[in-house]
Amino acid sequence: MDDFPRYDGDFPRWEESFRRVESHIKSTTDGFFGEDKKDRYVANFPLRENILKLIVKEAYGRMPFNKEYVLKSYQRFHGGKPYLFYPARNAKKLIILVTGYVSYVSYNRFSWFFDEAEVWDRDIAYLFLCDPSRHWYVGKEGSDDLEIYSEIIYKTVESLEISKEDVYIVGASMGGYGALVLGCKTSLGGVISVHPQLSFKSTLRYGHRLWAKKISECGVNFIDIDDLFASSDIIPPIYLEVSRNSSDEFNLDNVIYELNKKNCVYTISRHASLVHETASPSRAKIEAVINFMELSKKLNSVDDVA
Structure with missing residues (x-):
């Protein structure tokens, strides 16, 4: 031995x-x-690998990340919608990660933030949302999916006893769209959105027939992002990453126009990629952007001195 x-x-x-x-x-x-x-x-x-991880847990009191174990232990449901929650013993902040276009229950980057010791002795909690129905988190026309996802956010924030100002939501592609809509609807502390669909027409331009079918089923529930900003009284700090893909950047000018009419802090990051698919944002980018958003809030709270 x-x-x-x-x-x-x-x-x-x-x-x-x-x-x-x-x-x-x-x-x-x-x-x-x-x-x-x-x-x-x-x-x-x-x-099997899963057995080895259980051996580690039994022998050393630490559970290496295992999808089946995490889903069994930390997945919850509200209004029929699955979500995943990692707690924090001394929560001061919540980061929400929104999954993109997949037809099964999957959570974006949930392996990154799992605490093997399951002590959760940290000050950041994590909430993971997914929409396996693939209706861009707004649901089919006539459904109340957007309300259900919003309720999940509200009840999580309430349970942590933190301010919505200390909540940041992150997503890419369909998850990026969901992050923008949910971030504005629930007035969160900041939104990180990578390659989101900026309008109904932009989604159709990708040429994916199933995408077109799914988004058409959303009907009036789907709102173009420029219209979202125009109709929102408060815009949280926005980090918007857009490629040079013609579908990704379609309607960007209108989005910027509406942002410029609001009192808000926003960053538009353009890069040379011509493809929609991306591994962004990295963990380091998420942390850096949130740090910038927190700093911008502090700067805006300080009165200018002549």
Whole structure:
């Protein structure tokens, strides 16, 4: 047992070490588990990754990220909509991550923020939203999906006993659209939106027939982003990342025009990519943009001195 690997938080490295031990056990007759049990254990080698993670949890009190375990332990439902929540013992901030266009329950970047020790001794909580119906978080015409997602946000903020000013929402593509709509509707502290669909026509220009079908089903529930800004009394700080893809940038001029009419802080980031798909935003970018938004609020709260 002296050669049994210790766990230091790096599961891939631990698994590699364990596989060497596993191979040794399978090839030796030394009776690592005792001769009476060896055959039963070895018959199950190689152990599945999920089993190895449960071994780590049992042995070391830390659970390496495992999708099935996380969904079972942290997924909740409200109004028939699934969502995922990571708590914080001393919550001062909430970051909401909104999943893009997928037809199954999936949560954007939820592996990044999982606490293996499950102590949650930090000051940032995380809420993950998804829309497997693929109706851009506004639902089919006549549905109340937008209200349900808004209620999830409201009840989470209330449970954390924090201000909506300390809540930031992040998404890309369909998730970027959802972030903008939900961020404005619930008056959050800031929105990070990457390659969102800026209008109904821009979505049709991608040429995806299923996208066109799904968004058409939204009917009047779907609102162009320039109209969203025009109809919103308060615009939270906005970080909007737009590629040079013709569908991504369609209606951008109208969006900027409406933002310029409002008293708000916004950043438009253009980049040279001609494709819609992107890995942005990175974890570092999310943190940097939120830091900038927090700083901008502090600056705006200071009276100018002549």
